[in-house]
Amino acid sequence: MRWLAFILALLVAQPLLADSDLPPAYWANRQLPDPKQEAKAEGLMEELRCLVCQGQSIADSDAELAGDMRDLVRRRIAAGDKPADIRSWLIERYGTWISYKPTVEPAAWPLWLAPLALLLIGAFLIRRRIRR
Amino acid sequence: MIAETGLAALWLAAGLAALQFVLMVLALRTEVDVGRAIRSIAVVQGALTLLAFAMLLLVFSRSDMSVALVFANSHSAKPFIYKVAGAWGNHEGSMLLWVTILSAAGACLGLLSRRTGERTLVAALGAQAALALGFYAFLLIASNPFARLNPAPPDGQGLNPLLQDPGLAFHPPTLYLGYVGLSVAFSLAVGALLTGQVDARLARAMRPWVLGAWIFLTLGITAGSYWAYYELGWGGYWFWDPVENASLMPWLAATALLHSINVLAARGALKAWTMMLAVIAFSMSMVGTFLVRSGVLTSVHAFAIDPERGTFLLGLLAIYVGAAFTLFALRGASLKEGTPFELVSRESGLVINNLLLSVVLGIVFLGTLYPLFVEALSGEKLSVGAPYFNAVAGPLALVLAVLVGIGPLLAWRRERRPVLKRLTVPALLGVAALLMTIILAPGIGILPRLGLTVAAFLASASIVPLIGRNPLRAPIATWGMVVAHFGIAIALAGMAANAAFSSERLAVVKPGETLNVGPWLVQLQGVMPAAGKNWTAIEGELRATRGQGPLTLKPQTHYYSNPPTETNEAAIDTFWNGQLYTVIGKPDTSGGWQLRLWWKPFVTLIWLGGALIALGGALALLGRIWLRRRGHGAGWRKELYA
Amino acid sequence: MSRGLRLAPLALLLLLLAGLVWRLATPVDTTVHSKLEGQAVPAFDLPAALPGRPSLSSPDLATGQPHLVNVFASWCVPCITEVRVLQQLKARGAAIEGIAVRDRRDDLADFLARNGDPYDRIGSDAQSRVQIALGSSGVPESFVVDGKGIIRYQHVGPIEAADVPMILAKLEQAR
Numbered sequence: 001m002r003w004l005a006f007i008l009a010l011l012v013a014q015p016l017l018a019d020s021d022l023p024p025a026y027w028a029n030r031q032l033p034d035p036k037q038e039a040k041a042e043g044l045m046e047e048l049r050c051l052v053c054q055g056q057s058i059a060d061s062d063a064e065l066a067g068d069m070r071d072l073v074r075r076r077i078a079a080g081d082k083p084a085d086i087r088s089w090l091i092e093r094y095g096t097w098i099s100y101k102p103t104v105e106p107a108a109w110p111l112w113l114a115p116l117a118l119l120l121i122g123a124f125l126i127r128r129r130i131r132r
Numbered sequence: 133m134i135a136e137t138g139l140a141a142l143w144l145a146a147g148l149a150a151l152q153f154v155l156m157v158l159a160l161r162t163e164v165d166v167g168r169a170i171r172s173i174a175v176v177q178g179a180l181t182l183l184a185f186a187m188l189l190l191v192f193s194r195s196d197m198s199v200a201l202v203f204a205n206s207h208s209a210k211p212f213i214y215k216v217a218g219a220w221g222n223h224e225g226s227m228l229l230w231v232t233i234l235s236a237a238g239a240c241l242g243l244l245s246r247r248t249g250e251r252t253l254v255a256a257l258g259a260q261a262a263l264a265l266g267f268y269a270f271l272l273i274a275s276n277p278f279a280r281l282n283p284a285p286p287d288g289q290g291l292n293p294l295l296q297d298p299g300l301a302f303h304p305p306t307l308y309l310g311y312v313g314l315s316v317a318f319s320l321a322v323g324a325l326l327t328g329q330v331d332a333r334l335a336r337a338m339r340p341w342v343l344g345a346w347i348f349l350t351l352g353i354t355a356g357s358y359w360a361y362y363e364l365g366w367g368g369y370w371f372w373d374p375v376e377n378a379s380l381m382p383w384l385a386a387t388a389l390l391h392s393i394n395v396l397a398a399r400g401a402l403k404a405w406t407m408m409l410a411v412i413a414f415s416m417s418m419v420g421t422f423l424v425r426s427g428v429l430t431s432v433h434a435f436a437i438d439p440e441r442g443t444f445l446l447g448l449l450a451i452y453v454g455a456a457f458t459l460f461a462l463r464g465a466s467l468k469e470g471t472p473f474e475l476v477s478r479e480s481g482l483v484i485n486n487l488l489l490s491v492v493l494g495i496v497f498l499g500t501l502y503p504l505f506v507e508a509l510s511g512e513k514l515s516v517g518a519p520y521f522n523a524v525a526g527p528l529a530l531v532l533a534v535l536v537g538i539g540p541l542l543a544w545r546r547e548r549r550p551v552l553k554r555l556t557v558p559a560l561l562g563v564a565a566l567l568m569t570i571i572l573a574p575g576i577g578i579l580p581r582l583g584l585t586v587a588a589f590l591a592s593a594s595i596v597p598l599i600g601r602n603p604l605r606a607p608i609a610t611w612g613m614v615v616a617h618f619g620i621a622i623a624l625a626g627m628a629a630n631a632a633f634s635s636e637r638l639a640v641v642k643p644g645e646t647l648n649v650g651p652w653l654v655q656l657q658g659v660m661p662a663a664g665k666n667w668t669a670i671e672g673e674l675r676a677t678r679g680q681g682p683l684t685l686k687p688q689t690h691y692y693s694n695p696p697t698e699t700n701e702a703a704i705d706t707f708w709n710g711q712l713y714t715v716i717g718k719p720d721t722s723g724g725w726q727l728r729l730w731w732k733p734f735v736t737l738i739w740l741g742g743a744l745i746a747l748g749g750a751l752a753l754l755g756r757i758w759l760r761r762r763g764h765g766a767g768w769r770k771e772l773y774a
Numbered sequence: 775m776s777r778g779l780r781l782a783p784l785a786l787l788l789l790l791l792a793g794l795v796w797r798l799a800t801p802v803d804t805t806v807h808s809k810l811e812g813q814a815v816p817a818f819d820l821p822a823a824l825p826g827r828p829s830l831s832s833p834d835l836a837t838g839q840p841h842l843v844n845v846f847a848s849w850c851v852p853c854i855t856e857v858r859v860l861q862q863l864k865a866r867g868a869a870i871e872g873i874a875v876r877d878r879r880d881d882l883a884d885f886l887a888r889n890g891d892p893y894d895r896i897g898s899d900a901q902s903r904v905q906i907a908l909g910s911s912g913v914p915e916s917f918v919v920d921g922k923g924i925i926r927y928q929h930v931g932p933i934e935a936a937d938v939p940m941i942l943a944k945l946e947q948a949r
Contacts, residue, residue: 020849020875020877021849021878022876022877022878022900023718023719023721024718024726025900025901025902029639029728030638030639030640031636031638031639042636046518046519047519049517051806051911052912054430054431054432055373055374055430055431055432056371056432057517057518059366060364060366060368065902065906065911068876068901068905068906069902071901072901072903072906092809093808093809093810093906093907093908093909094806094808094909095512095513095807095809096513096514097513097514097515098515100515100518100519100520101519101520102502102514102515102516102520103514107506107512107514108514110498111498111499111502111516111520112524114494114495115491115495115528118491118494119491122490122491125779128472129401129402129469129472129473129483130472130475130480130483131471131472131473131474131475408783422794426798427801427802428794428797428798428802430802439801442798443798446791446794446795446798449791450787450791453787454784454787457783457784457787458784460783461780461781461783461784464780465775465780467775501793504793504794504797505793508796508797508800
């Protein structure tokens with residue numbers, strides 16, 4: 001079922017998903033020679049949302065544009081850019097939507113405060129149940 | 133005729149459900165004894181929906197193209213087993229499965245329930261009928277599985293080979309038995325709130341139902357995760373996708389409920405919390421069904437995007453959960469809690485366990501729906517994905533796992549013995565594991581490192597309840613608890629090992645070239661075409677060595693034409709200490725092929741752990757049922773709660 | 775149990791329902807819009823897509839005259855009909871530049887020969903780099919860029935005949 005809808009989405013979601021004939025970009029499916037850089041690149045790729053998919057990161061998407069974005073990320077990391085800068089650059093272009101990790105903007109504060117808030121609310125609710 | 137029989141059975145069942153509900157109202161308002169009548173009606177209702185479902189299976193197995201659903205989702209050339217599985221591999225069929233389980237569960241409740249108070253049981257059966265009514269209405273009005281096509285087309289459209297996969301075929305029934313099984317807990321809670329009989333007896337009546345549903349949910353989620361892992365071709369097993377979260381949330385609620393029930397059964401306490409959890413668990417199932425079918429959240433797994441059906445389901449959700457919460461608001465005041473618990477006691481441990489599970493549930497719920505609310509309020513689109521959930525739920529899960537090691541050692545009422553002494557060995561093992569990871573694997577992340585530490589601790593701590601007594605004389609239910617908690621440790625170890633020690637190699641190689649991944653040396657021998665019944669493929673032949681003898685792995689990329697798609701068929705080899713996962717991708721212009729290789733040490737522990745958790749649940753269920761059958765000897769209850 | 779506590783679940787449910795009702799009423803808009811509207815076109819310098827046709831670089835878009843930058847490809851099906859609409863726009867005075875994404879020289883030449891050629895310059899973006907730099911997420915998309923190189927408007931999807939007046943108006947405003 002999930003694949004059916006995925007495939008249907010692929011077919012229906014024109015014009016974004018016709019495929020070109022060109023092979024994937026060079027660094028789309030190759031790892032950087034420096035393992036530390038590659039680890040940084042992969043960490044970032046797992047946090048970036050694929051623009052043309054139904055909810056996947058660019059790290060595990062077969063879409064062409066995702067491959068091109070992986071190529072871009074690897075090139076820039078190899079050139080010395082920091083992952084945070086690359087993410088900001090992409091957010092400047094596509095909005096916070098492209099980052100699977102909510103940023104530190106005000107709209108995302110409730111998300112980061114939620115765990116603590118929920119714990120405190122929970123502790124408050126059980127305060128009378130446990131006798132010290 | 134068959135389809136019409138099925139449809140007629142559904143209508144009749146709906147009518148009976150209405151009658152069942154009316155009888156319940158009657159019984160609660162007056163003093164009329166409807167016990168036998170309502171039970172019989174529940175059983176007949178269940179039988180009728182089973183008949184309807186059997187009819188659906190029949191039209192699918194015969195490829196009766198005059199039924200619109202069969203035309204849309206099946207084909208005469210489909211293998212028999214997938215024809216049958218196709219019955220529930222679509223919206224209408226799966227809703228019929230939902231209703232069938234709902235009403236069959238009600239029938240079983242009527243047939244098998246001997247421990248519930250009579251009035252509460254009647255109320256619960258009425259509540260179950262009310263639940264069924266809404267879904268009958270949904271089926272009969274908006275999602276009729278038995279609609280006909282006239283004239284009948286020669287053959288069907290549903291030959292999508294991607295759906296012809298055993299995992300995909302049997303995933304829904306397992307999950308549904310879990311989701312919908314929780315409805316019994318919901319109905320019992322509603323029934324008890326109506327009659328005011330919220331007590332230990334209710335908890336003991338609810339427990340087998342919750343355990344049963346929970347076992348299926350655990351299995352369904354574990355199996356779904358493994359399916360995604362081997363099918364999607366990127367080595368991931370959990371993506372925090374909204375639909376995955378929709379299956380996790382009922383599981384979290386059901387786990388908390390399970391443990392809360394134990395407190396209610398043993399001490400008659402935590403009444404409000406247990407009732408609330410029972411309502412929330414099935415509510416989460418309904419929310420999940422709504423999310424998957426309404427198109428409200430973007431997901432790779434979204435079922436059928438139909439806002440109209442979504443609205444209907446939302447209406448049902450509003451009515452059922454609203455009614456249950458209203459009942460809770462009205463009757464909650466009468467739920468008197470007893471004396472507070474001692475800090476160091478099993479009850480307190482379980483309360484904190486509940487608290488942490490509820491917080492994780494809240495976080496998953498919030499994270500899944502947050503983008504929707506932000507967009508509603510401000511128009512801004514943001515995404516909440518794996519980085520958030522892992523960062524937040526991970527640490528909480530670790531704390532919970534530590535408590536899981538300590539809790540079972542605490543006695544009810546008050547633990548006077550020094551518990552921590554019994555945990556010396558597990559604690560030392562944990563520290564040893566921590567030191568080993570620091571020395572041998574200094575570069576891994578902090579969460580995986582702590583995960584391995586806690587897993588070592590919990591694996592040993594979960595066995596401690598059996599030490600110091602004859603394990604063969606311990607109640608089976610205690611074994612169940614031990615196995616389930618041990619399973620958590622195993623699954624945690626697998627997840628941590630995967631996060632810490634997985635090696636990945638992505639490269640473009642020509643035949644004859646080698647790559648290394650982890651301890652393996654993998655050589656691409658060549659790439660050849662291959663073909664199957666309804667696909668063509670390219671098949672890579674890989675030769676992998678690791679010190680000893682070479683192995684051959686043949687990953688493929690399948691190309692289908694109806695509809696035109698391609699899938700990766702990973703070639704995975706499993707060893708005692710991990711899996712070698714290989715995928716072949718596209719060629720480049722110079723004769724090289726894209727290869728993706730992973731060496732994932734101990735990754736299979738993840739699903740082994742899940743299976744153990746389910747096994748533990750099954751043992752707990754069996755243990756309690758068997759004990760009951762054997763008779764209530766004087767000592768058994770003390771044994772169980774020792 | 776206090777009244778507030780007993781009513782809290784209901785209150786939370788109502789909140790949830792409100793959100794879900796809103797979402798059902800306002801269907802999800804999956805188009806991804808560039809956030810660069812109002813900002814300068816990022817600096818880029820593309821190689822020529824066809825021999826004899828000048829390539830496209832960002833300075834070419836800051837010449838004092840508004841431009842319509844069309845991100846397209848020969849393998850893009852809706853681009854075929856869009857080209858005819860672009861020709862109408864060109865006939866009405868619009869300056870149209872093209873960015874061919876992931877395209878081959880021969881395929882591009884065929885495409886233009888078969889369907890028409892409204893482009894002044896065409897740049898070749900073989901790895902979607904300029905497309906990503908612009909905040910575009912698919913083909914076809916078009917950007918109205920003013921004389922100073924500021925992006926004024928993004929049109930996602932093919933420009934249809936009915937959109938022509940609107941695009942011309944935007945180009946006028948960008949003068």
